[in-house]
Amino acid sequence: MIDFSLTESQLAVRDMARGVASKIIIPKITEYDRKQEMNPELLPAMKAANLLGFCIPEQYGGLGMDYISLGLACEELEYGDTSARVILSVHIGLFSLPVLTWANEAQKKKYLIPAAKGEKLTTFGLTEPAAGSDAVGIQTTAVKQGDHYIMNGEKMWISLAAVADYFLVFAWTDLEKKKKRDHSGLSAFIVESKWPGVSTGTLHGKLGVRAGNTGYIAFSDVKVPAENLVFKEGAGFKIAMFCLDQGRYTVAAGSCGLIRACRDACVTYSHQRKTFEREIGEHQLVKQMIANMEAAYEYSTPLWMKAGWLKNQGKRSTKETSMAKWIACREAEASAANAVQVFGAYGFSDEYPVERFYRNSKGASIYEGTREIHTLMQADYVLGYRKDRPIEHDLPVVEQG
Numbered sequence: 001m002i003d004f005s006l007t008e009s010q011l012a013v014r015d016m017a018r019g020v021a022s023k024i025i026i027p028k029i030t031e032y033d034r035k036q037e038m039n040p041e042l043l044p045a046m047k048a049a050n051l052l053g054f055c056i057p058e059q060y061g062g063l064g065m066d067y068i069s070l071g072l073a074c075e076e077l078e079y080g081d082t083s084a085r086v087i088l089s090v091h092i093g094l095f096s097l098p099v100l101t102w103a104n105e106a107q108k109k110k111y112l113i114p115a116a117k118g119e120k121l122t123t124f125g126l127t128e129p130a131a132g133s134d135a136v137g138i139q140t141t142a143v144k145q146g147d148h149y150i151m152n153g154e155k156m157w158i159s160l161a162a163v164a165d166y167f168l169v170f171a172w173t174d175l176e177k178k179k180k181r182d183h184s185g186l187s188a189f190i191v192e193s194k195w196p197g198v199s200t201g202t203l204h205g206k207l208g209v210r211a212g213n214t215g216y217i218a219f220s221d222v223k224v225p226a227e228n229l230v231f232k233e234g235a236g237f238k239i240a241m242f243c244l245d246q247g248r249y250t251v252a253a254g255s256c257g258l259i260r261a262c263r264d265a266c267v268t269y270s271h272q273r274k275t276f277e278r279e280i281g282e283h284q285l286v287k288q289m290i291a292n293m294e295a296a297y298e299y300s301t302p303l304w305m306k307a308g309w310l311k312n313q314g315k316r317s318t319k320e321t322s323m324a325k326w327i328a329c330r331e332a333e334a335s336a337a338n339a340v341q342v343f344g345a346y347g348f349s350d351e352y353p354v355e356r357f358y359r360n361s362k363g364a365s366i367y368e369g370t371r372e373i374h375t376l377m378q379a380d381y382v383l384g385y386r387k388d389r390p391i392e393h394d395l396p397v398v399e400q401g
């Protein structure tokens, strides 16, 4: 039976993240969103609050907390700003948890421990200039030469690309399978940003997530030691899908924080603003928009919690995670659009946060599986075209915190 009550430790993680959002993110978010830069105080604050590795087991430098704690932290950080939640999505969801699951002991010691302690920042590189949803369309190659691979290619739209130390990179190791689009020719590697031939850059002019770094990573004849291959050759596609199961979960929970931020901003403004000699909150059509936000929060939250509950037991939750991500992102977009409406002309200005919520909400319906990809997945499950097989590797069973 699913139990939604929170333990003391889960509440403590939530409060830590809430503290970072209220003290570090919210006071300066308009400034950094305008500058399109990361707040330099954010990562040190997240590290000090143990937010960069709390759901990694203690033996690998974390606090051994569970997936529900991860969801709660994502919700609180995104209440502050989407860019802060994105850090947890890529660093924990798309790098650390997959490395915990798929990497060997030496790789965990070398890369997971510093990541969990917050000494090194990490991210995930799958998307390329010509391939996003269609992961098998990537062009990056890693050709084996003795005790290393030579990597060439470019990754695009990568969160934290220009600031991360380690990347989980997906590349073709079997060029014959690449020609046939056979995903069993894809492999995953841990690549260090400082290696010769690796270059990174930041993308500017984004619609949202402006206070976060998004960029590209280019590989030009990069010598990747064979010991940095994760699991085995040909496992890259399965590892990438596993990564997305964790990353999508963080986006779902984070989007609930965005819905709540929209609701709270609208409640405050609706009491302040008067038209026709009444608070606008007294008008039924404004009530409708706020009621929809409240409903969206209430039905989106149990969806990510159900996925987290399954993950805590080490069970596959691809369907549940996809559903949670699809619905929460859809509702966050609708809530943000209505929040701008509730604020009238002031919603059209960055004097208030709702225009930022509106811009940020759009990204989540694109990354970690677009709205269309999740729609197709859900239809395919019920139509019987898609069935999840247990993966050939045990998922980590994370103790309830």
Ligand SMILES: Cc1cc2nc3c(=O)[nH]c(=O)nc-3n(C[C@H](O)[C@H](O)[C@H](O)COP(=O)(O)OP(=O)(O)OC[C@H]3O[C@@H](n4cnc5c(N)ncnc54)[C@H](O)[C@@H]3O)c2cc1C
Pocket (backbone or CB within 6 Å): 090, 123, 124, 125, 126, 127, 130, 131, 132, 133, 134, 156, 157, 158, 159, 160, 209, 214, 363, 366, 367, 368, 369, 370, 371, 372, 373, 376
């Ligand atoms: C802010 C941000 C951060 C990101 N961070 C990362 C990151 O850290 N790492 C990373 O690897 N990637 C990252 N991405 C990339 C993201 O995952 C991709 O943008 C996403 O997978 C979609 O791919 P695409 O942009 O190439 O769109 P495309 O795949 O080209 O899709 C274009 C349109 O066609 C639709 N479409 C595609 N295929 C189908 C289909 N079969 N049926 C119906 N419709 C379809 C899509 O839904 C979309 O509307 C990030 C993107 C953004 C915006």
